[in-house]
Structure formats: structure tokens, C-alpha cells
Amino acid sequence: MPRVLIRVFGVALFxxxxxxxxxxxxxxxWPANSFMLGEKEWAAYGVIAAAAGVLMVWVTRRRNDRP
Structure with a gap:
């Protein structure tokens, strides 16, 4: 069950x-009043968060392959 939660959180983070x-x-x-619009630092934070989400999903998938 924890693997499923980690995968769901990883997809949401991605x-x-x-x-x-x-x-x-x-x-x-969107949304029009967001403070992140056009801010390059949030683009960097987003790349980091997306990579962390992919890593979480990848790690849980790799664990399923092991006996």
C-alpha cells in the first residue's frame, strides 16, 4: 500500500x-492572479519538483521488479 501512495504522490508532484x-x-x-507567472525561479522549482516526482515513481516501479 505505501508504494501506491508514493506513486500517487509522485505523479501529483510531477x-x-x-x-x-x-x-x-x-x-x-493561469490563474491570472498567480505570483508564479513569468518568474524564472518558479520554472526552476518546477523542473526540480517534476524530476522528484519522476524519481519517486521510478523507484517504486524498480522495487516491484525485485523478488
Missing amino acids: LSGLLWTLQGLGLVM
């Missing part, structure tokens, strides 16, 4: 990071 990256780069201007 999607959030993707949104932060796109907002920081100014490609997604």
Missing part, C-alpha cells in the same frame, strides 16, 4: 512541477 515550470516560463498564464 504534474504540479510541470505546471509550475510552464507558469514560470510564461507559457501558461
Whole structure:
């Protein structure tokens, strides 16, 4: 059960990071009153969060392959 929770959190973190990256780069201007829009530092935070999410999913998938 914990693996499933880690995977769900990893996917959510990846999607959030993707949104932060796109907002920081100014490609997604939603919501209009967000403080992240066009801020390059949030693009960097988003890349880090997305990478962490992918890593979480990858680690839990690798554990399933082991006996």
C-alpha cells in the first residue's frame, strides 16, 4: 500500500512541477492572479519538483521488479 501512495504522490508532484515550470516560463498564464507567472525561479522549482516526482515513481516501479 505505501508504494501506491508514493506513486500517487509522485505523479501529483510531477504534474504540479510541470505546471509550475510552464507558469514560470510564461507559457501558461493561469490563474491570472498567480505570483508564479513569468518568474524564472518558479520554472526552476518546477523542473526540480517534476524530476522528484519522476524519481519517486521510478523507484517504486524498480522495487516491484525485485523478488
